[in-house]
Amino acid sequence: MGGAGVTGTFVGMPTFPVAARRALGDAQLRHNLGQATATIRAKRQRLVEEVDAAVPTSAADPQGLGGWEALRRAGAAVKEAALRSLPEHLERLEAELVANGATVHWARDAAEACSVVAAVARAHGVREVVKVKSMVTQEIGLNEALEAEGVAAWETDLAELIVQLDEDLPSHILVPAIHRNRAEVREIFLRRMKEVGRAAPDGLGDEPAALAAAARSHLREKFLSARMAVSGANFAVAETGTLVVVESEGNGRMCLTLPEVLVSVVGIEKVVPTWEQLDPMLRLLPRSSTGERMNPYTSTWSGTAAGDGPGEVHVVLLDNGRTRALADEVGRQALRCIRCSACLNVCPVYERTGGHAYGSVYPGPIGAILNPLLNGVGHDDQVDSLPYASTLCGACFEVCPVRIDIPSVLVDQRAQVVDAHRGRRRSGEAVVMRLAAATLADEGRLGFAERFTGVGLRAARRGAGWPGLRRWTGARDLPRPPRESFRAWWRRTGGGTR
Amino acid sequence: MSAREEVLAAVRAALVGVVPAPDPPRAPQVRPPRDVVAHFAERVADYRAVVERCARDELEARVAAALAPASTVVVPPGLDLAVAGAVEDAGLAARELEEFEAVVTRARVGIAETGTIVLDHGPGQGRRALTLVPDRHVCVVAAGQVVLDVADALAVLDPRRPQTWVSGPSATSDIELERVEGVHGPRTLHVIVVDDAQPLD
Ligand code: SF4
Numbered sequence: 001m002g003g004a005g006v007t008g009t010f011v012g013m014p015t016f017p018v019a020a021r022r023a024l025g026d027a028q029l030r031h032n033l034g035q036a037t038a039t040i041r042a043k044r045q046r047l048v049e050e051v052d053a054a055v056p057t058s059a060a061d062p063q064g065l066g067g068w069e070a071l072r073r074a075g076a077a078v079k080e081a082a083l084r085s086l087p088e089h090l091e092r093l094e095a096e097l098v099a100n101g102a103t104v105h106w107a108r109d110a111a112e113a114c115s116v117v118a119a120v121a122r123a124h125g126v127r128e129v130v131k132v133k134s135m136v137t138q139e140i141g142l143n144e145a146l147e148a149e150g151v152a153a154w155e156t157d158l159a160e161l162i163v164q165l166d167e168d169l170p171s172h173i174l175v176p177a178i179h180r181n182r183a184e185v186r187e188i189f190l191r192r193m194k195e196v197g198r199a200a201p202d203g204l205g206d207e208p209a210a211l212a213a214a215a216r217s218h219l220r221e222k223f224l225s226a227r228m229a230v231s232g233a234n235f236a237v238a239e240t241g242t243l244v245v246v247e248s249e250g251n252g253r254m255c256l257t258l259p260e261v262l263v264s265v266v267g268i269e270k271v272v273p274t275w276e277q278l279d280p281m282l283r284l285l286p287r288s289s290t291g292e293r294m295n296p297y298t299s300t301w302s303g304t305a306a307g308d309g310p311g312e313v314h315v316v317l318l319d320n321g322r323t324r325a326l327a328d329e330v331g332r333q334a335l336r337c338i339r340c341s342a343c344l345n346v347c348p349v350y351e352r353t354g355g356h357a358y359g360s361v362y363p364g365p366i367g368a369i370l371n372p373l374l375n376g377v378g379h380d381d382q383v384d385s386l387p388y389a390s391t392l393c394g395a396c397f398e399v400c401p402v403r404i405d406i407p408s409v410l411v412d413q414r415a416q417v418v419d420a421h422r423g424r425r426r427s428g429e430a431v432v433m434r435l436a437a438a439t440l441a442d443e444g445r446l447g448f449a450e451r452f453t454g455v456g457l458r459a460a461r462r463g464a465g466w467p468g469l470r471r472w473t474g475a476r477d478l479p480r481p482p483r484e485s486f487r488a489w490w491r492r493t494g495g496g497t498r
Numbered sequence: 499m500s501a502r503e504e505v506l507a508a509v510r511a512a513l514v515g516v517v518p519a520p521d522p523p524r525a526p527q528v529r530p531p532r533d534v535v536a537h538f539a540e541r542v543a544d545y546r547a548v549v550e551r552c553a554r555d556e557l558e559a560r561v562a563a564a565l566a567p568a569s570t571v572v573v574p575p576g577l578d579l580a581v582a583g584a585v586e587d588a589g590l591a592a593r594e595l596e597e598f599e600a601v602v603t604r605a606r607v608g609i610a611e612t613g614t615i616v617l618d619h620g621p622g623q624g625r626r627a628l629t630l631v632p633d634r635h636v637c638v639v640a641a642g643q644v645v646l647d648v649a650d651a652l653a654v655l656d657p658r659r660p661q662t663w664v665s666g667p668s669a670t671s672d673i674e675l676e677r678v679e680g681v682h683g684p685r686t687l688h689v690i691v692v693d694d695a696q697p698l699d
Contacts, residue, residue, distance in 0.1 A: 091506070208673040250683030250684075293613060296665050309626055
């Protein structure tokens with residue numbers, strides 16, 4: 001992972017506007033993302049309405065907020081309470097984990113966390129570990145760190161497997177391989193599975209069911225032989241020392257259950273104070289994330305359990321910039337994030353550029369604030385460009401299950417970027433203008449304020465140019481569009497839905 | 499300073515002058531449906547799991563029918579059901595579990611609103627691997643174990659026990675968002691709701 005950044009912006013990534021412009025040229029990516037986000041949005045919306053209908057207005061919701069709004073307020077309050085009293089919850093979590101038979105490690109940064117995991121692998125002499133999809137292990141660059149120690153880390157989530165086999169980068173928190181279609185997945189499996197384990201069957205078709213079956217048999221072999229697993233956690237319950245992993249495929253259960261040794265890397269912001277407070281979280285996350293009432297599998301464990309699952313359980317509590325974010329009065333709320341990806345799915349910028357353009361593990365609106373918060377601004381133009389990767393339309397705030405006011409944080413981060421650059425050779429505005437120029441170079445000199453959000457702007461223009469064209473898949477080389485600002489277009493068209 | 503001390507000190511420093519938040523409000527609870535067990539069955543079926551209801555005296559026959567496609571069956575210690583030809587798990591290795599086509603267990607609680615069964619891996623439920631490796635999971639839930647929503651389940655569950663919350667068969671939508679059932683967990687989930695009021699505790 002690159003440079004000084006604690007979240008490891010991808011090595012050699014261009015700044016957002018440049019990467020976004022490239023991504024805009026990729027019709028396949030745009031098409032896949034458009035379909036994916038529209039599908040998930042619709043499913044989520046149905047469930048929001050279902051919760052609204054199921055919660056009686058008077059008793060359970062005295063303020064008349066509606067069931068979903070009351071639920072997300074409860075979720076936001078749980079995480080906010082956890083963050084504001086974090087020291088006591090972390091100490092409680094540690095004490096409970098230890099009492100339950102787990103070993104607790106603390107890590108200031110990515111390198112420290114990776115070295116803890118590597119040391120456990122070394123102590124057991126393992127050359128392979130199986131992994132549950134986890135953003136935090138990607139954040140710390142764990143796979144690369146283990147590889148450098150001669151330990152192969154196998155991703156076991158289907159999408160992560162596709163990305164890993166292809167030596168590619170994930171493009172979406174939830175569906176990291178959304179930029180690949182079935183034919184491409186088939187080709188990747190046929191070419192690569194045999195090099196690293198059980199080969200894909202001859203005559204493999206490209207139906208998703210056949211591809212999933214190939215992944216099942218390829219990975220089953222790894223699950224049955226692996227002696228060590230690495231996971232993250234969605235929640236860490238302080239009061240009981242319980243970790244929670246939410247998943248769909250069952251690869252998580254395999255990793256958490258079959259190997260002898262389990263290491264979980266947990267950001268310190270994952271704390272939930274009490275077991276009962278999982279109530280809003282477990283109701284909000286799957287509905288916001290995959291648009292399901294509940295995800296297929298949720299595993300909870302509190303240290304070790306006699307005769308069931310790994311006999312050795314480690315938990316690495318990770319800072320890596322989180323305390324920096326915690327100290328930011330406006331930005332602190334970003335640590336409430338439960339990584340549901342709902343904000344990505346409603347973001348007009350994300351929909352049109354894909355995740356790669358953000359150059360980071362955390363893409364989309366949440367990435368646009370989280371990366372600068374974790375890394376600090378003023379060191380890295382890629383990170384500094386992210387707070388501008390937005391149109392401030394507010395859709396992300398509306399869907400966020402823990403009510404993170406992303407637009408307000410973005411505005412604050414922009415101010416911080418400008419401040420950080422003041423006194424450097426280039427002024428903040430100069431940097432910003434340079435980035436803007438990269439996007440808008442071929443489009444003439446335009447007013448700055450509304451124009452800088454170049455990606456959304458182009459979306460706006462195309463939407464305005466062809467009123468009937470909702471997803472501009474395949475649209476290229478468009479005539480010069482009318483000059484309508486993105487926000488104006490967004491308001492007029494309801495975000496391109498009209 | 500150790501990493502522990504340094505992280506905790508940084509957390510404290512970040513929160514200087516920050517007042518603790520008030521206790522979070524209780525999350526809003528849904529209105530109970532007229533028949534919570536029927537609601538549970540509907541919601542389980544929404545996940546494309548097989549679900550059926552039966553009386554206590556029909557249970558063993560229903561279980562046998564649900565197992566019919568499988569010829570090798572494993573059951574956990576402490577299962578209060580007779581399953582013909584089943585092998586009781588006595589710490590089988592994962593590779594040995596692979597040899598079984600189906601597993602029959604009880605559950606700890608059923609959640610109606612979300613169509614979820616929760617196993618706490620106590621007697622009759624088996625350790626976690628038992629309901630993971632075989633391809634067909636037949637799960638018996640007593641009507642009396644069904645609660646309304648997540649909060650009611652959390653209230654009866656013991657967090658010290660490992661738990662598996664199961665909502666339908668394993669699934670992925672990773673390839674072009676097309677839903678595929680059965681990636682790693684059991685590809686078939688068959689829930690039998692038996693009409694007896696097995697107490698929750
Ligand atoms: S910021 Fe909110 S909507 Fe976005 S991923 Fe995090 S929790 Fe979900």
